[in-house]
Each structure stands twice: as C-alpha cells, then as structure tokens.
Amino acid sequence: MWVLITQDHKCYCFKDGYIRMSSYKYSLNEVDIDNVAVHLTNNAIQKNDKDYGKHEDGNILSFAQA
Numbered sequence: 001m002w003v004l005i006t007q008d009h010k011c012y013c014f015k016d017g018y019i020r021m022s023s024y025k026y027s028l029n030e031v032d033i034d035n036v037a038v039h040l041t042n043n044a045i046q047k048n049d050k051d052y053g054k055h056e057d058g059n060i061l062s063f064a065q066a
Contacts, residue, residue: 023051
C-alpha cells in the first residue's frame with residue numbers, strides 16, 4: 001500500500017495496492033529451509049528464482065485480484 005504524508009501532515013492513501021507473492025508454498029521442511037524464495041517475497045530475491053512468475057505475472061497480485 002502506498003501512502004503519502006505531506007509536510008503539512010496531510011495523508012493520502014493510494015487504495016490500489018499490490019501483494020508480492022512467493023514462487024513456492026510456505027514450508028518449514030528441512031529440505032526447504034535454506035531456500036530464501038520460500039520465505040522471502042522481496043522481488044530482488046524472487047526474480048532470480050527459476051519459478052519466478054510461474055503462478056502470477058512478476059509474482060504480484062493487485063488487491064482486486066486477491
């Protein structure tokens with residue numbers, strides 16, 4: 001969600017936000033514990049994974065799509 005707060009303390013909220021998704025289902029299994037793409041949805045991590053964009057374009061959903 002994007003929010004702008006001006007110097008005179010006015011607050012503007014952009015209602016059309018987005019959700020960053022992971023390429024994988026969350027797991028605490030020992031085999032997945034070292035795979036950062038399972039645990040972190042940061043685009044800098046996800047974009048380097050082989051399954052990036054497999055489920056959603058760019059691993060991102062809009063609020064309307066969720």
